Amino acid sequence: MSSEEKYxxxxxxxxxxxxxxxxxxIALKLxxxxxxxxxxxxxxxxxxxxxxxxxxxx
Amino acid sequence: xxTSLRNNRLPALALLAFAxxxxxxxxxxxxxxxxxxxxxxxxxxxxxxxxxxxxxCFAWGGWKALRVLWKRDDxxxxxxxxxxxxxxxxxxxxxVTGSIWARYRWGHxxxxxxxxxxxxxxxxxxxxxxxxxxxxVPPGPRRANLSAVYAxxxxxxxxxxxxxxxxxxxxxxPVAFDRGGPNxxxxxxxxxxxxxxxxxxxxxxxxxxxxxxxxxxxxxxxLREALR
Numbered sequence: 001m002s003s004e005e006k007y008x009x010x011x012x013x014x015x016x017x018x019x020x021x022x023x024x025x026i027a028l029k030l031x032x033x034x035x036x037x038x039x040x041x042x043x044x045x046x047x048x049x050x051x052x053x054x055x056x057x058x
Numbered sequence: 059x060x061t062s063l064r065n066n067r068l069p070a071l072a073l074l075a076f077a078x079x080x081x082x083x084x085x086x087x088x089x090x091x092x093x094x095x096x097x098x099x100x101x102x103x104x105x106x107x108x109x110x111x112x113x114x115c116f117a118w119g120g121w122k123a124l125r126v127l128w129k130r131d132d133x134x135x136x137x138x139x140x141x142x143x144x145x146x147x148x149x150x151x152x153x154v155t156g157s158i159w160a161r162y163r164w165g166h167x168x169x170x171x172x173x174x175x176x177x178x179x180x181x182x183x184x185x186x187x188x189x190x191x192x193x194x195v196p197p198g199p200r201r202a203n204l205s206a207v208y209a210x211x212x213x214x215x216x217x218x219x220x221x222x223x224x225x226x227x228x229x230x231x232p233v234a235f236d237r238g239g240p241n242x243x244x245x246x247x248x249x250x251x252x253x254x255x256x257x258x259x260x261x262x263x264x265x266x267x268x269x270x271x272x273x274x275x276x277x278x279x280x281l282r283e284a285l286r
Contacts, residue, residue: 004097007162011101011155012083015108018151022264029271036278043285 068266075263078256082249090249093242101159107254109152109178111261113216115145116185118265120213123206135202136276138209140269142188144261149182177219184212 001009086103093099119141125134156175157167169175191208195201240247 002097004162007158008097008100011158012104014154014158015104015151018147019260022147026267026271029275033271033274033278036282040278040281040285047285 068263068270071259071263071266075256075259078252078259082253082256085249085252090246091243093246095163098159098162101155103250103253104257105152105155105159106250107257108148108155110254111257112145112148112152113220114258115141115148115261115265116181116212116216119145119209120216123209123213126202126206127210132202135205136272137269138206139192140265140272142185142209142212143268144265146182146185146189147264148257148261149178149185152178153182174219177215181212181215181219184215188212 082103086100090100090103119138122131122134122138122141125131126138156178160169161167188205188208192201192205195204240250242250
């Protein structure tokens, strides 16, 4: 590979690497959002359970 | 807009971006001729497209910032922020790909006496500082207003950066477009147009994906507050 070809390959690889890094960051963020959503769903279920128990006791 | 159209927009945009990126890479390496500048000129197709896409992102961020101040549009603040974030990513790519090109062509990674390069760096640093300002103020109308004013100031630098090479008396940076039109063969111009369309579509896709993530984040925070 000539040095000119290496520079062209480097430029295109940088672009590819940045887009790939962006996709990885978005994927990590999606995982975090999924985790948070699961926590909130759990919290909502607990709240619903507590309300049901309060009604049955009352 | 119907729900099905809205739901199908992102996958359609992703497919279009993928098709355009693959087509543009094929055109760059198998269709566009190698001119007097040699193979190194192949960097131009993406480097210039990325720079123009960065300008477009900053302009879009400026437009959304104007809507924050003018229409008191709450959604526009997040949209402006995401557009500027995209602009900074594309700006960084412009600087890196340009430096790689310059290293081979000029023998240096950077030329401080080149107005075009220095003004682009100033624009990039200006918008990089936007995040420092934004995250130093608590969320709310004050942060939205300050960010919007700052984003609008930056937009004034975009035409200066584009025109720098035309106003400069001494420069070595190549001029791809002048008053007479594109300084390239028809096949090269066609390849450049497809590459730029690919980059604009990719930027639009990343913008919508990031915006969707940020909106979900905001709604989850609201939901967490409501459940407390």
